[in-house]
Amino acid sequence: MYFDLNVPVTSPPLPRQAQPTKGKGKQAVVPVAVTYSSAQITAIEHRIDLLVHLGYSVLAFNQTVQRKIDPKTFVNVLDPLLAQLRKRTDVVYLKRLTIVLDDESEKGFGLTNNHQPLVAPYDLLSLAPTTHGSFSLACLTHTLPSPLTTHIISLPLTLPRLPFHLKHTTVRTALKNGAVFEINYAGAMEGEGKRNWWAGARELVRVTKGKGVLVSGSVNNEWDLRAPRDVANLITLLGLPQDVAHHAATTIPKSLVVRAQTRRTYRAILSEPRIVIPQPDSTQPHPEPQQAAEVALDQAIDSTESNEAVASAIPSSQAIEPAPASTQPVDLRNSKKRPLEEDKDSVQPGGSGDGSERKKKKKKNKAKGGGAS
Amino acid sequence: MVRFKNRWLLVEFIPCPQDDALPSIRRTSESNITSKDIYAAMKQSVLHNFGDTGWGAVGYSLTVKYFSPTTNICIIRVGRDQHKIAWGAVTLLSTIEGRRFIPNVVQVSGTIKHAQFAAIQHNHIVVARYRALAKTPAGYQDTYGSFLDASTKEIEALQD
Numbered sequence: 001m002y003f004d005l006n007v008p009v010t011s012p013p014l015p016r017q018a019q020p021t022k023g024k025g026k027q028a029v030v031p032v033a034v035t036y037s038s039a040q041i042t043a044i045e046h047r048i049d050l051l052v053h054l055g056y057s058v059l060a061f062n063q064t065v066q067r068k069i070d071p072k073t074f075v076n077v078l079d080p081l082l083a084q085l086r087k088r089t090d091v092v093y094l095k096r097l098t099i100v101l102d103d104e105s106e107k108g109f110g111l112t113n114n115h116q117p118l119v120a121p122y123d124l125l126s127l128a129p130t131t132h133g134s135f136s137l138a139c140l141t142h143t144l145p146s147p148l149t150t151h152i153i154s155l156p157l158t159l160p161r162l163p164f165h166l167k168h169t170t171v172r173t174a175l176k177n178g179a180v181f182e183i184n185y186a187g188a189m190e191g192e193g194k195r196n197w198w199a200g201a202r203e204l205v206r207v208t209k210g211k212g213v214l215v216s217g218s219v220n221n222e223w224d225l226r227a228p229r230d231v232a233n234l235i236t237l238l239g240l241p242q243d244v245a246h247h248a249a250t251t252i253p254k255s256l257v258v259r260a261q262t263r264r265t266y267r268a269i270l271s272e273p274r275i276v277i278p279q280p281d282s283t284q285p286h287p288e289p290q291q292a293a294e295v296a297l298d299q300a301i302d303s304t305e306s307n308e309a310v311a312s313a314i315p316s317s318q319a320i321e322p323a324p325a326s327t328q329p330v331d332l333r334n335s336k337k338r339p340l341e342e343d344k345d346s347v348q349p350g351g352s353g354d355g356s357e358r359k360k361k362k363k364k365n366k367a368k369g370g371g372a373s
Numbered sequence: 374m375v376r377f378k379n380r381w382l383l384v385e386f387i388p389c390p391q392d393d394a395l396p397s398i399r400r401t402s403e404s405n406i407t408s409k410d411i412y413a414a415m416k417q418s419v420l421h422n423f424g425d426t427g428w429g430a431v432g433y434s435l436t437v438k439y440f441s442p443t444t445n446i447c448i449i450r451v452g453r454d455q456h457k458i459a460w461g462a463v464t465l466l467s468t469i470e471g472r473r474f475i476p477n478v479v480q481v482s483g484t485i486k487h488a489q490f491a492a493i494q495h496n497h498i499v500v501a502r503y504r505a506l507a508k509t510p511a512g513y514q515d516t517y518g519s520f521l522d523a524s525t526k527e528i529e530a531l532q533d
Contacts, residue, residue: 053387054477189467223389223473230464230478237461 002228003253004051005060005096005124005152006184006216009081010040034080041084047222052091054227058253060094060124062218067102069110074118094257096124098154101134111148119148124260126152126182132164139170143177145267151260152214154182157200158193166207175212178259180252184218185231201238210240214256215248379434380456381488382449383480384463385495386411389473405442406469412437414469415449418462430455431462438485439492439531441524444499446479448488448531456481489528496524 036044051059061078078095085093097119099109111119119125127142127150129135135155142150153174155162171181181204187197205213215235219225226234228249235245262270386406415435419428434452441447451459463476480491500517507515 050387050475054475188465223467223475225475226464227477230460230476233457233460233478234464236457 001058001254002056002249003058003060003257004056004217004228005058005094005214005253005256006062006154006182006218007047007051007059008218008220009044009061009063009077034075034077036081036084044081045086048085048088048091050222050225052088054225056228057090058092058094058257060096060216062096062098063122064098064100064128066100067105067109069099069115069118071110071115071118076118076121079121094123095121096126096152097122098126098128098152099150100128100130101138102130103133106131106133106137111142111150113148116147120264123257124152125150125263126154128154128156130156130163135164136167136170139174139179143174143179145177145262147263149260149263151179151256152182153179154184155200155204157183157197157204158187158190159200160196162200162203166203168207171207175208180212180214180256181208182214182216183235183248184216185226185234186217186219186224188234189219189224189226190221198238205238205240210244212252213240213244213248214252215245216253377434378453378483379450379485380453380459381438381482381485382451382456382460382463382478383482383488383491383495384447384449385477385479386445386447386469386474387477388445389475406440406472407442408437408440408447410470411440411447411449414466415459415462418466419458422462422465423458427458427462431459435459439528441496441527443520443524444496445474446492446495446499448485448492450485453483485531485533489531492528493525496521496528 048059061081063077065074082093082095099105099111101109111125125148127134127138129138135153138150138153142148143153174181183201183204187193187201213235215231217225232242232245232249235248236242240248412435415437416428416432419431419435423431431451434450434455436450437447438450439446439448449459449463460478460481463478466476467473479495480488482488482491500521503517504515
């Protein structure tokens with residue numbers, strides 16, 4: 001499964017030749033209902049056919065906004081497009097919004113709570129900073145989990161020099177928060193920015209040490225499209241190992257798309273918590289294992305005691321029944337400390353508590369793994 | 374004694390519709406490209422993207438072994454140690470003799486045998502796609518069958 005998370009879409013009101021060389025999509029400025037002409041739909045369908053032939057199966061259409069989101073003029077051009085496209089069974093379409101940041105957008109570029117209905121339909125949000133201030137803003141502020149998290153940071157790699165220094169701490173914070181840095185391979189194909197692209201991409205690879213690097217297309221001309229394995233080989237020429245180059249078009253975008261779904265949940269929590277009130281007079285909550293029948297009476301008492309101890313060790317806000325069937329709220333970010341403490345408490349000699357404790361531990365571990373990825 | 378190891382790239386050149394701004398040498402004549410053209414374009418691409426050292430590494434072992442104008446597939450041989458440079462040069466190639474192509478590396482294999490298998494299989498896929506596009510009735514005899522037989526023989530005749 002190969003991903004191309006940047007398929008630029010020409011918005012219908014503007015002519016095709018608006019900014020042909022920039023490697024970015026076009027801006028939608030006309031606040032009317034968007035309909036695509038049949039010629040445009042045919043062109044986009046042809047592009048999709050070609051991408052599928054080359055081996056891509058997940059495509060994200062990209063709408064680019066310059067400077068900031070202005071609610072007066074902002075038009076979602078992707079929803080009408082997806083409605084008009086032919087249904088394909090083996091291809092996934094995603095919607096992506098890119099905001100190109102410059103000096104003026106450092107004051108605020110519209111990713112605020114009152115504009116949330118505008119950006120909510122998009123699957124992915126991304127920022128393309130062009131100044132030092134907006135870069136640190138994008139890395140530090142806008143990667144924190146919220147309904148407005150931006151997960152992709154796209155740098156202008158084809159400029160003669162990167163307009164800012166990629167500071168290690170800034171980049172590391174962004175990566176820790178789960179953002180990825182994007183390399184658009186179109187820069188290596190198109191005319192004048194070619195050499196700068198190699199330098200910029202090498203610099204990005206050096207700073208990120210190959211972690212969290214995403215490769216996508218952003219291809220405007222049809223003849224600049226390349227197959228995913230060819231692109232992976234290009235990335236190895238940047239000095240990355242082969243497996244990292246492969247992951248840059250497969251695993252990293254996959255986990256990114258899953259992570260981007262947490263924008264729709266409360267504080268990036270994926271599971272749905274369910275309160276289970278423990279019944280005080282339930283006699284035997286769970287069936288005893290086979291050997292438990294053979295242990296002596298005092299051990300049985302031990303085990304019930306330890307069950308209570310576990311119940312008291314868990315904070316009351318979570319309100320979990322000690323039975324194995326209870327569902328726990330899984331906080332992706334804060335689940336680092338707690339399982340260890342509980343495991344210390346739950347160590348006990350044999351008995352009936354073991355099974356449930358082990359199950360819980362497994363669940364916690366899974367949650368931890370999900371949080372780390 | 375260790376033998377000289379190669380990589381065999383099976384490349385499909387997907388033709389693109391021409392745009393009028395492009396200056397092309399063979400604009401008027403619709404003749405197909407040949408394996409010589411591909412070799413020349415590869416050489417230009419390596420020299421342009423990797424310079425003289427790149428061509429020095431690759432040039433000695435680079436050979437275009439086979440090219441089929443009908444299905445636009447091509448088998449390229451290159452030494453194993455430098456095959457990434459050659460592969461990168463293929464990827465960065467966009468025009469051959471002034472015509473736009475999308476190079477698509479279908480397979481990279483260590484022996485010519487598996488490149489041959491992949492090429493034959495790829496020919497079948499392409500012919501099946503052509504037939505699906507033509508939408509001819511079920512019993513219709515087209516020329517693709519004989520082409521497949523001929524090309525299979527031709528590919529199998531390739532030697533190291």
